């Protein structure tokens with residue numbers, strides 16, 4: 313039987329980055345090398361049936377709706393091919409969790425979609441990208457694996473739980489209280505909990521994304537509560553006809569009273585408000601009498617994506 317192929321969709325990031333001096337792990341430019349060159353440098357992949365596409369070439373801090381829309385459509389196309397076992401997406405670490413969550417929301421994925429990345433550029437003395445790609449391909453090739461996951465430093469994280477937790481360490485991601493899905497060790501995938509199920513309304517969300525003009529997405533912003541916060545940003549957003557605001561609140565969803573007053577004015581004007589927390593671990597636990605709904609455990613950046621997809625006509 314012909315082995316099934318893996319499709320690698322590239323978007324750039326540090327994994328494709330280069331620095332002027334070998335070993336400079338900080339002063340580099342992300343998104344420089346094409347995916348064909350990156351894969352061609354990994355001898356372990358020479359017998360793996362691969363197809364690759366350069367979907368974008370960006371530092372992931374500059375991720376756009378247009379790229380997300382294209383990426384979702386390329387994933388959908390390849391996942392529907394019977395000879396494709398799974399899709400690997402190379403991505404920068406900085407917004408990897410956002411792209412992973414977005415794809416989780418819009419893909420009814422019965423096969424694995426595996427995002428991977430690097431903390432060091434390709435020119436590093438000890439680049440981590442090649443091993444992460446090899447591990448991601450092992451996950452994409454695993455019978456029974458499914459849904460959108462991220463693989464970094466030998467750990468498999470689910471799209472809903474994964475967050476970047478460190479600015480420098482190779483093992484930069486965490487799944488918080490949920491814990492990782494599993495690990496990859498020398499090509500062997502060991503899953504210790506169930507693979508993610510797609511979001512129940514993924515097909516509808518996908519149709520909305522495909523139909524939406526990429527410059528016509530609702531304006532949804534994140535506002536942080538902090539010592540000395542005011543309502544200035546909220547009032548400015550109201551003037552821009554903001555559709556929704558996610559509050560990165562303090563602690564268990566508490567909000568500075570001046571900011572809260574402005575958010576109540578915005579809510580009365582029809583703006584959707586959701587409370588998440590700026591705390592890295594844990595979730596906002598709701599309480600009767602709360603003035604604003606909570607994000608259901610989603611971080612501020614993921615709550616923003618959920619709201620955007622909800623507001624998309």
Ligand code: SIN
Pocket residue numbers: 324325326327342370371372373403404405406407429430431
């Ligand atoms: C990026 O997110 O594209 C740059 C940083 C990284 O990949 O670690």
